[in-house]
Amino acid sequence: MFKRTLLLSAVSVVAMVSFAHAETLTIATVNNGDMVRMQKLADDFTKKNPDIKLEWVTLEENILRQRVTTDIATKGGQYDVMTIGTYEVPIWAKQGWLLPLDGLGADYDKADLLPSISDAVSVDGKLYASPFYGESAMVMYRKDLAEKAGVTIPEKPTWDQIADAARKMTDKSTETYGICLRGKAGWGENMALLTATANSFGARWFDEKWAPQFDQPEWKKALTFYVDLMKEAGPAGASSNGFNENLALFQTGKCGIWIDATVAASFVTNPKESKVADKVGYALFPTGGVENYGNWLWAWNLGIPAGTKKAEAAQKFVSWATDKAYTELVASKEGWANVPPGTRTSLYANPEYQKAAPFAKITLDAMTAANTSKPTVKPVPYTGGQFVAIPEFQGIGTAVGQQFSAALAGSVTVDQALQSAQALTTREMTKGGYIK
Amino acid sequence: MARAVTTRRKLVFTILGWSIGFLIFFPILWTFLTSFKTEGAAVATPPQFLLFDWTLENYHEVQSRSDYGKHVMNSIVISVGSTLLGLVLAIPAAWAMAFSPTKRTKDILMWMLSTKMMPSVGVLVPLYLIFRDWGLLDSRLGLVAVLTMINLPIIVWMLYTYFKEIPGEILEAARMDGASLMKEIVYVLTPMAIPGIASTMLLNIILAWNEAFWTLNLTAANAAPLTAFIASYSSPEGLFWAKLSAASTMAIAPILIMGWFSQKQLVRGLTLGAVK
Numbered sequence: 264m265f266k267r268t269l270l271l272s273a274v275s276v277v278a279m280v281s282f283a284h285a286e287t288l289t290i291a292t293v294n295n296g297d298m299v300r301m302q303k304l305a306d307d308f309t310k311k312n313p314d315i316k317l318e319w320v321t322l323e324e325n326i327l328r329q330r331v332t333t334d335i336a337t338k339g340g341q342y343d344v345m346t347i348g349t350y351e352v353p354i355w356a357k358q359g360w361l362l363p364l365d366g367l368g369a370d371y372d373k374a375d376l377l378p379s380i381s382d383a384v385s386v387d388g389k390l391y392a393s394p395f396y397g398e399s400a401m402v403m404y405r406k407d408l409a410e411k412a413g414v415t416i417p418e419k420p421t422w423d424q425i426a427d428a429a430r431k432m433t434d435k436s437t438e439t440y441g442i443c444l445r446g447k448a449g450w451g452e453n454m455a456l457l458t459a460t461a462n463s464f465g466a467r468w469f470d471e472k473w474a475p476q477f478d479q480p481e482w483k484k485a486l487t488f489y490v491d492l493m494k495e496a497g498p499a500g501a502s503s504n505g506f507n508e509n510l511a512l513f514q515t516g517k518c519g520i521w522i523d524a525t526v527a528a529s530f531v532t533n534p535k536e537s538k539v540a541d542k543v544g545y546a547l548f549p550t551g552g553v554e555n556y557g558n559w560l561w562a563w564n565l566g567i568p569a570g571t572k573k574a575e576a577a578q579k580f581v582s583w584a585t586d587k588a589y590t591e592l593v594a595s596k597e598g599w600a601n602v603p604p605g606t607r608t609s610l611y612a613n614p615e616y617q618k619a620a621p622f623a624k625i626t627l628d629a630m631t632a633a634n635t636s637k638p639t640v641k642p643v644p645y646t647g648g649q650f651v652a653i654p655e656f657q658g659i660g661t662a663v664g665q666q667f668s669a670a671l672a673g674s675v676t677v678d679q680a681l682q683s684a685q686a687l688t689t690r691e692m693t694k695g696g697y698i699k
Numbered sequence: 700m701a702r703a704v705t706t707r708r709k710l711v712f713t714i715l716g717w718s719i720g721f722l723i724f725f726p727i728l729w730t731f732l733t734s735f736k737t738e739g740a741a742v743a744t745p746p747q748f749l750l751f752d753w754t755l756e757n758y759h760e761v762q763s764r765s766d767y768g769k770h771v772m773n774s775i776v777i778s779v780g781s782t783l784l785g786l787v788l789a790i791p792a793a794w795a796m797a798f799s800p801t802k803r804t805k806d807i808l809m810w811m812l813s814t815k816m817m818p819s820v821g822v823l824v825p826l827y828l829i830f831r832d833w834g835l836l837d838s839r840l841g842l843v844a845v846l847t848m849i850n851l852p853i854i855v856w857m858l859y860t861y862f863k864e865i866p867g868e869i870l871e872a873a874r875m876d877g878a879s880l881m882k883e884i885v886y887v888l889t890p891m892a893i894p895g896i897a898s899t900m901l902l903n904i905i906l907a908w909n910e911a912f913w914t915l916n917l918t919a920a921n922a923a924p925l926t927a928f929i930a931s932y933s934s935p936e937g938l939f940w941a942k943l944s945a946a947s948t949m950a951i952a953p954i955l956i957m958g959w960f961s962q963k964q965l966v967r968g969l970t971l972g973a974v975k
Contacts, residue, residue: 289920294934299764318920321931326915333823333916339831341919438744451935506936511742526936536739536938 286576287316291331292346293563294321297396297603300593301584307592308583315576324451331568335360338570343577347392347566349383349635353652355566356391362567362574363389367582375587375607377627380562383635392564393585396526397605399629400459400559400649402546403513403531404520405539408432408439416520416544418625422463422488422551425520429496432519441496443518444489447505448668450660455649456522457667458660459557461485462639463550468651468688471644473697475688477663477681485551487677490670502672514538522548524561525629528622529600545625547632553640558648560633562606605630655695662687727951733944734758741940757945765928767949774924774953776839777914778907781846782900785854788847790896793858794884798867808859811852819849819912830917837919845917846907853906854899861895862888897964901957908954925950 292298298321305317320342322330327346334341335355347355355361367373367390373381376394384392402425404416412431416424429441445456458468466481476482493501496519498512506523510530513521514537521527534540548557565581567574583589590610593602599619602610604626610616611627620626635648645651650660663684670680692698732748733741740751761767796804826845827836835841865888873887889896911926918927929950932943958965 291919294931294939296934296937302764320919320923320927322915322927323930323933324935326930330916333827337824337827337831339827339836341836507742507934507938511938514739515743517744524936530937 285314285316286573287318288343288573288576288580289318289320289341290344290346290580291320291322291327291342293324293327295396295563296601298346298563300597300601300603301395301589304589304592304596308580311583312576312579315579317580335568335570338568340568340570340572342568343571343573344580345566345568346395346563349380349560349562349564350647350650350652350656352384352392352564352566353386353646354654356386356389360569361391362569362571363391364393364567364578364581365389366575366578367393367586368579370588371582371586372607372609375609377606377608377630379560379630379633379635380606383560383562384564392566393581394562394564394606395585396603397560397562397630398524398526399561399605399626399633400456400523400548400557401525401528401625401629402520402522402549403528404428404544404546405432405516405518405542406544407542408519409544412519416546419547420549422460422549425522425549426488426492426496429492429520433496438517439519440498440512440517441519442492443498443504443509443512443521444493444501445505445509445523446493446497446502446668446671447508448502448661448664449505450650450657450664452505452664453668453671454660454664455559455561457486457489457664458651459548459559459649460489460551462648463548463553463555463557464488465551465553465555465640467639467641467643469643469645469692469697471642473644473692475685475692477685477688482681483677486667486670486681488551490677493671494673502668524559525622525626526604528626529604529620532621545622547625547629555640556629556632558633558635558638560630560635560648653695653697655691655697659688659691662691727955730944730947733941734948736941736944738938738941741944742938757941758949760942761932761945761949765931765946767928770923770925770928770950771953773839773922774908774926774950777842777846777922777924778904780839780843781850781907782854782903784843784847785851785903786896786900789851789854789858790884790889792855793862794888796855796859797862797865798870808856811855815849815852823916827917836917837921837923839922841917842914842922842924845913846910849910849913850903850906854903857899857902858892858895861892861899864895865891894964894967897961898967901961901965905954905958 302319309315309317331342331345331347333339352361373390377397380394380397384390384394402416402420409416409428409432412428414428414431416428425442431441433439433441445453447453461482464481464485466479466485467476470476498504498517506527509518509521509523510527512518513531516538528543528545531537531543532540548559550556565584567577567581571577585606587607587609590602590607599616602616604610611623617623633648636646638646638648645653650656666675666680666683669675670677689698734757735753735755736747736751737754737756740747796808830836830841869891870883870887873883878887914924914926915930929943929946932939932946
């Protein structure tokens with residue numbers, strides 16, 4: 264009896280010790296191709312770190328944003344690593360919600376990060392999230408349709424050149440539309456494109472005193488241009504099209520030009536999914552009279568919430584998923600074309616990547632051209648690019664986006680949409696204490 | 700005099716009934732069909748109805764990426780658990796309101812229902828903090844408690860309506876025979892209200908199964924039910940309809956099968972008292 268008790272106690276002590284050693288990291292992430300791939304390859308991490316277990320929570324982007332915001336704001340401690348966008352990083356870091364990443368290890372080459380991306384995820388020179396993949400925006404067009412229509416799209420096109428080409432490429436009898444642009448309302452949907460477009464026309468969201476600028480001629484010019492062009496050369500029902508809808512249209516050969524996130528290039532050139540894989544040409548985001556390429560810059564990053572009790576293990580994971588060795592791991596298992604793009608300078612210098620990804624150079628040019636600390640030519644009190652990095656922007660951006668989507672659908676005029684946008688933004692900014 | 704039902708009339712109504720039924724069922728059928736398409740075929744214009752290359756690839760992908768069994772188990776525990784707990788609380792409450800009403804009973808019923816009128820997100824942060832402090836975040840127990848509270852007004856209201864149909868004299872007779880209050884509820888009232896209780900139960904299991912606000916916001920990895928399983932297949936960048944459809948089909952299959960087998964009970968319960 265005594266022996267059995269002793270044995271049982273010994274077993275339970277051993278069990279408790281081993282239990283105490285195994286740490287479980289809970290990782291919240293979005294369901295994008297690169298993230299799913301990371302999940303599949305995570306065995307490599309757990310093999311190297313047998314004392315760390317990984318639990319994945321994959322959610323749709325908006326649900327994820329709501330979910331992790333609730334958790335981090337209440338210090339709920341549900342997650343040890345979170346996938347967050349460049350919009351959240353500066354706001355959350357200033358709130359003290361994120362841990363600075365200072366223990367990423369010797370192999371993590373910080374100097375190799377693309378400067379524009381590194382800036383976007385740093386506050387006061389400290390890295391608060393590690394970029395996993397990054398993107399800017401660019402023009403993707405059908406070379407065959409351009410040739411047929413007798414137009415050429417230069418590497419640095421103007422909006423007028425794009426409009427001219429789009430009109431000539433349109434052939435409504437075969438349901439071929441010259442241009443596909445986002446129209447679905449949302450701060451991360453149509454407002455990403457329209458803010459970048461407005462930047463390229465010299466417009467700004469706010470002046471130095473946070474007064475909204477929708478009553479200025481630049482916004483009117485940008486929005487009128489967009490609505491007119493889409494009416495003439497865009498697909499029917501464009502006001503409900505977002506990234507995925509346009510992706511589907513472009514892949515099935517219905518669009519001449521599509522201007523959207525650079526990450527789209529890897530989808531439209533994938534012969535398994537795309538009918539036009541070998542016919543795609545690229546150009547920088549168009550300009551509208553000022554030296555500005557829209558300043559679209561986005562990255563999905565891995566951050567560590569301040570509420571975690573497993574900061575050390577979490578940093579180990581973040582380092583594994585975002586260092587150069589991970590890139591090589593993906594390349595060896597899935598090929599260079601599937602490597603997460605847009606974060607490291609070394610990737611774009613790699614000849615094998617250049618060969619596998621014909622869009623590498625233009626992606627790098629687009630990302631280098633983006634400057635989040637100076638989104639538009641006129642002086643502004645905010646940072647950002649295709650968004651304004653203030654907490655109120657999610658709400659305001661979506662409300663303005665609804666007005667602009669309505670203008671595209673034709674239920675309000677451009678002037679009415681701009682007036683409503685001006686009024687609602689003024690109201691919200693006054694409420695937020697920006698306008699005294 | 701009853702009007703003669705002609706064969707033609709019958710035919711028209713049959714066709715109409717089936718058409719409406721098909722129309723309502725169509726989204727589910729479309730989800731089911733889409734789950735066998737490739738991502739490209741899922742977004743093809745014009746839409747492809749039956750003539751596409753059928754593939755099981757999506758189911759394979761979903762199986763390999765998520766732990767379906769765990770999510771199903773969580774959904775079962777949460778929906779059945781919250782419904783049973785709700786019934787235990789609601790049967791005595793509905794008894795009191797139906798058979799021993801006071802002048803405030805109507806107000807209390809209205810007040811209970813009014814808690815359903817507040818948007819859930821309004822209490823998200825307070826509830827989240829309570830859950831955090833009590834260690835209930837990402838636990839099945841916590842979700843059972845929340846869903847019980849959320850569905851309790853509906854359970855009480857439904858049971859109250861059914862209990863009102865039962866003549867109070869029968870309960871009085873039981874009391875005359877010396878039955879205690881407990882015995883009266885358990886041995887007399889409950890057996891008579893079985894159809895009503897069963898349909899309340901089924902409806903609440905379905906409501907709890909489909910609840911997608913609290914189950915998404917209060918869970919992470921351990922207690923996440925099928926709603927979280929579905930939510931993990933939508934993507935902002937990249938096509939996902941076929942995979943999402945496969946995940947949705949797998950998520951609704953258990954409840955659809957349950958609904959199919961219990962539809963008689965469900966319909967009888969729901970229309971009880973409607974036609975006398």
